[in-house]
Amino acid sequence: MRSTPWASLLAALACLSACKHVDPMLVRADGSSTVYPLTEAAAEEFGRTNPNARVTVGISGTGGGFKKLCAGETDVHGASRPITPAELELCRKSGIAFIEVPIAYDGIVVAVHPNNTWATSITTAELARLWAPEAQGRITRWSQIREGWPDREIHLYGAGVDSGTYDYFTEAILHREHASRGDYTSSEDDNLLVQGVAGDELALAFFGIAYYEANRSKLRALAVDDGRADNGDGPIAPSTESVQRGTYQPLSRPVFLYVARGSLDRPAVAAFVQRCLDSSPRLSREVGFVPLPALAYALAMARVGARRTGTLFAGTSSAVGLPIEELLAREQANTGS
Incomplete structure (x- = not known):
């Protein structure tokens, strides 16, 4: 189907909205109240060692948080389930690519x-x-x-x-x-x-x-x-x-962080995500979650480093019982990285 001038204009406006200037030292996190204690604990630690950065952590629920992520309003989204097909389509239409990062078991x-x-x-x-x-x-x-x-x-x-x-x-x-x-x-x-x-x-x-x-x-x-x-x-x-x-x-179940790909170009966001993965084995225990196996954190870090976007769940819904480390290892083997 051929693109119309109006479609091109709307796409350009969406991109401008999603890509508008954001303070490079600001990290905007939101999402699940379940994941909030872990994100908040990581934000507090990050703030102590990065006094020039500012992390805001909100609670909109997993579904509400995905709406904000796909609208370009947030950088990091805590989710207590994988992204759904409808949310995938919303992000695609808005031009928002994301990296899915398993962070703990709940x-x-x-x-x-x-x-x-x-x-x-x-x-x-x-x-x-x-x-x-x-x-x-x-x-x-x-x-x-x-x-x-x-x-x-x-x-x-x-x-x-x-x-x-x-x-x-x-x-x-x-x-x-x-x-x-x-x-x-x-x-x-x-x-x-x-x-x-x-x-x-x-x-x-x-x-x-x-x-x-x-x-x-x-x-x-x-x-x-x-x-x-x-x-x-x-x-x-x-x-x-x-x-x-x-x-x-x-x-x-596993819980996740979803990180806007474009936001990782801001050093504060990249450093915050690094801190989340580095500290999650310890912070997970402190706030009542269960840490992932060490291999899963290493593979998740490789996923972030390679800026590998998309979901491991192929748009499926809650994915009861799926082994995260096996999914991450399989993806890495398939991509050869």
Whole structure:
């Protein structure tokens, strides 16, 4: 199809918008509230050793953050899931190339109030029945989830629809990404979900493990049983060890940084991304994530150094259970670098 003058003008305007001058010492980060503690910790360390640089870190959710990245409004985007086909197309239309950088493993915790004395574990089948779209307005009491649990209301809290945690949870539990009941208290800010459960003994919520680790005294995590014969022995509690071993399934996942290719031409951005990768094995543990294998960080650094754009996931969605280091090694072998 031949380009029209109007199409050429619109493309030029988009490029001008995306490529407008930005302070070379400014790093604009945004995205997932799940990834925020790691990005914020890296920004604080970076600021101490680079006093002339300024890093801003916002929380727009994974989906909201991708919109900003693809509009050229941010340099670094924290994401709790891989980029989707629709987001790929949005970046393509805006002329924004990006580098996808796996940064840590995360677990999604199913949490209740400490005064909840009846629920110590939950199955993925029970979670699916509770969170399915058809459960809206129908499954509203604890006794409807499991026989023997009290005939009391259940109050649900969970990630908002712009959150990658929502996308991953719905794919992993319901096998239908972005589909769930809508009658729950939602937020892209995990701190608000923690506050909700901490103040409500009838609550149940899901959010990233880093927020659970930071609020253990206010919450209790349920062990999850997905019914797999190789998933240990019965329900598995979320922990650094169970996420790292791969036994906390299906609620373990990689999290990412997406870096605008053009932004790496600014020394402050390049140095910040380097700091993120260098410090992630240590900072991941400090903020409640699980570090990737050392090989994965080395391969991710090679990806950044080669300015290798695009996604390892070929536009797929949540990609439950994919081994990051194997994907990175395969890509490096295919490109011969």
